[in-house]
Amino acid sequence: MAEYEHLRIKEWALEDRPREKLMAKGLSSLSDAELLAILLGSGSAKESAVDLAKKILKDCDHNLNELGKKSVADLKKNYHGVGDAKAISIVAALELGKRRRDDGILQKPKISSSEDVFNLMQPILGDLPHEEFWVLLLNRSNKVITKFKISQGGVSGTVIDVRLILKPAIENLASSIVLCHNHPSGNIYPSDADENITQKVSESAEVMDIKVLDHIIVTEKSYFSFADEGKI
DSSP: OGGGTTSOGGGSOGGGSHHHHHHHHOGGGSOHHHHHHHHHOOOOSSSOHHHHHHHHHHHTTTOHHHHTTOOHHHHHHHSTTOOHHHHHHHHHHHHHHHHHHHHHHTSOOBOOSHHHHHHHHHHHHTTOSSOEEEEEEEOTTSBEEEEEEEEEOOSSOOOOOHHHHHHHHHHTTOSEEEEEEEOTTSOOSOOHHHHHHHHHHHHHHHHTTOEEEEEEEEOSSOEEETTTTTOO
């Protein structure tokens, strides 16, 4: 489509316009840039929406996971023609994609190892710029009843209330739980605070006949398991 480089999308042949191409040939016929262009809706006076989309993707090494890390402020600051509406559309669409992937996982996966927990939680926690603390509630077969966020903090920590963990565990008749939080720094090793809260939750849960199976620290590419390391 080199002949269209300096034309607005409205001036392209109908079969080459992203929206019309989608309607005629289906979603799979569109490139990532064309799909992103549909979200953008329009480009600027100097470039089409597709050209703008290609520029954004190039800066992300054509990796949608990297694009998913960009905030509204990042997109507005770095790309001429991207304001609040366009940036929000991109961020919202990528979040929906992330949640769709998560929904597929939520069909009561069975937790048989620390790696199972990592595979479940990495898409949620792996690339966050701040810490979040989550809990997985498991039934007697070690299948996930549900998972939920306990707290959200800053870059280096988050506050945990044991009561907020045990209350839903009791209400959902969980037989066991798995604690999970991320380290945005990429350091997989637990802090003293991590070890203290693990011990505190384990001791409190034991009173309710609920077992803490593990505490997983998630980073973008790896994890630390308290159970694997004999710390629980």
